[in-house]
Amino acid sequence: MASGRTLRSLTLAATFTFSATVQIETSAGDHRKSAFLLHSGFALPAVSGLSGELHSMSSSIENIVIVGTGSAGLTAAVYAGRANLSPLLIEGTLPGGQLTTTSEVENFPGFPEGIDGFQLMDNLRKQAAKFGARFEQGRIGSVDFSGQPLKLRTGEREILARSVIVATGASPRMMGVPGEKEYFGGKGVTTCATCDGAFYRNMDVVVVGGGDSACEEALFLTRFASSVTLIHRRDTLRASRIMAERTLAHPKIRPAWNSILTEVLGSPEAGVNGVRVKDAKTGAGRVIPCKGVFMAIGHVPNTEPFAQALDVDASGYLLPAGGSQVKTKVPGVFVAGDCADHIYRQAITAAGMGCQAAIEAERWLAEHGA
Ligand SMILES: Cc1cc2nc3c(=O)[nH]c(=O)nc-3n(C[C@H](O)[C@H](O)[C@H](O)COP(=O)(O)OP(=O)(O)OC[C@H]3O[C@@H](n4cnc5c(N)ncnc54)[C@H](O)[C@@H]3O)c2cc1C
Numbered sequence: 001m002a003s004g005r006t007l008r009s010l011t012l013a014a015t016f017t018f019s020a021t022v023q024i025e026t027s028a029g030d031h032r033k034s035a036f037l038l039h040s041g042f043a044l045p046a047v048s049g050l051s052g053e054l055h056s057m058s059s060s061i062e063n064i065v066i067v068g069t070g071s072a073g074l075t076a077a078v079y080a081g082r083a084n085l086s087p088l089l090i091e092g093t094l095p096g097g098q099l100t101t102t103s104e105v106e107n108f109p110g111f112p113e114g115i116d117g118f119q120l121m122d123n124l125r126k127q128a129a130k131f132g133a134r135f136e137q138g139r140i141g142s143v144d145f146s147g148q149p150l151k152l153r154t155g156e157r158e159i160l161a162r163s164v165i166v167a168t169g170a171s172p173r174m175m176g177v178p179g180e181k182e183y184f185g186g187k188g189v190t191t192c193a194t195c196d197g198a199f200y201r202n203m204d205v206v207v208v209g210g211g212d213s214a215c216e217e218a219l220f221l222t223r224f225a226s227s228v229t230l231i232h233r234r235d236t237l238r239a240s241r242i243m244a245e246r247t248l249a250h251p252k253i254r255p256a257w258n259s260i261l262t263e264v265l266g267s268p269e270a271g272v273n274g275v276r277v278k279d280a281k282t283g284a285g286r287v288i289p290c291k292g293v294f295m296a297i298g299h300v301p302n303t304e305p306f307a308q309a310l311d312v313d314a315s316g317y318l319l320p321a322g323g324s325q326v327k328t329k330v331p332g333v334f335v336a337g338d339c340a341d342h343i344y345r346q347a348i349t350a351a352g353m354g355c356q357a358a359i360e361a362e363r364w365l366a367e368h369g370a
Pocket of ligand 1: 067068069070071072073090091092093094095096097098099101102104105106107108138139140141167168169170172185190191192195196302305336337338339345346347348350
C-alpha cells in the first residue's frame with residue numbers, strides 16, 4: 001500500500017493558506033468546495049446574488065445564527081432546524097469544516113465500513129437543510145454582544161440575532177515545508193493520531209513536535225506503527241517530565257534531537273515515503289524513511305473575532321461558563337466544538353457539543369419569548 005490511507009481518485013490536493021496560523025482552507029481544493037456547495041443545492045453562481053438579497057434583510061432579527069459549518073455547527077443546525085428555529089449558518093472559509101480535508105473516517109459512530117469525510121459532512125449538511133437550515137457564505141469578522149439583539153458582522157453586512165452558536169473550530173498548526181500540503185489528508189501527512197493512527201499499522205511514522213501533545217501522539221501511535229521517530233528541534237522535550245520520561249522509555253519511540261523538518265518526501269501515486277530534516281546545530285541534512293507524518297505542533301482556535309466579547313483561555317480557546325460545556329457569560333451566546341475544546345478534538349465530540357448548544361439555545365429562546 002502506498003501510504004497508510006486509502007488513496008482516493010478524488011484529488012485531495014489540499015490548498016492551505018500558510019499564514020501566522022495555518023488555516024486549512026477549503027482544503028480539499030476548490031473543486032471540492034464547489035462540489036460541496038453544489039451538492040447541497042447551494043449553487044455558487046447564486047451566492048453573489050444572495051449577499052445582496054440578504055443585505056436588504058439586515059433589519060430582521062434571526063432566531064439563531066450558527067457560525068461555522070463543521071461537525072459542531074451542522075449538528076447544531078439539525079437540532080435547531082427540527083425545533084423550527086430556521087437557523088442561519090455562516091460558512092467561513094472552510095464549508096463543511098476540517099473533516100472535508102480527510103478521505104476516510106473510521107470512528108464516527110454508525111458507519112461500520114467507515115465513510116469519506118467529505119461525504120459525511122455533505123450528508124450532515126443535507127440533513128440540516130432538510131429541516132430548514134439556511135446557509136450563507138461569509139466570514140464573521142467582528143461581533144457586538146453587549147446587548148440584544150446580538151450583532152455579527154461579515155465584510156458585507158451586519159446580522160442581528162437573538163441567539164448565536166459559535167462553532168468555528170481550531171486550525172492545526174503546520175510547518176509550511178515543501179510536500180506538507182501535497183501529502184496532507186490521505187497521502188501520509190496528518191494532524192491527528194487518534195483519527196489516523198490505525199491507518200499506519202506496521203509502518204514507520206514520524207511525529208513532529210516536542211510538547212505534551214507530541215508525546216501523547218507518539219505514545220498512541222506505538223499501538224500501530226512499527227517505529228515512531230519523534231522529530232524535535234531541541235535536545236530535550238518541552239513536555240511535562242512524566243510524559244517525556246514515559247515517551248523516551250518506550251522501545252518503539254526514538255527521538256531525532258536537534259532536528260528541523262525541512263521537507264516531506266514522496267510521490268503523488270504512492271504518498272509519503274520519508275522526510276528530510278536538518279540538524280539545528282550543524283545544518284547537515286538527512287532523510288528519515290517513513291510512511292506517515294504526524295504534525296503535533298499545536299492548534300490555533302479560530303476565535304479571534306469573539307475574543308473580546310467572550311472569555312478565552314491563554315491559548316484563545318473559548319471558555320464556557322456556569323458549569324455548562326456550551327453556555328457562555330453572554331446570555332443567548334453558546335459555543336460548540338473544537339473552538340472550545342482543546343482536549344478531545346473529534347468530530348463526534350464536536351457534534352455532541354453542537355447538539356447541546358442547540359438545545360440550550362432553543363431553551364433560552366423559549367424562556368425569552370422567541
Ligand atoms: C486531517 C484530519 C483528519 C481528521 N480525522 C478525523 C477522524 O477520522 N475522526 C474524527 O472524529 N475527527 C477527525 N478530525 C478532527 C475533526 O475534523 C474535528 O474535530 C472536527 O471537524 C471539529 O469540528 P468543528 O465543527 O468544531 O470545527 P471545524 O470542522 O474546524 O469547522 C469550523 C467551521 O467554522 C468556520 N469558521 C471559522 N472561522 C469562522 C468565522 N470567523 N466566520 C464564519 N465561519 C468560520 C469554518 O469555515 C468551518 O466551517 C480530523 C481532523 C483533521 C484535520
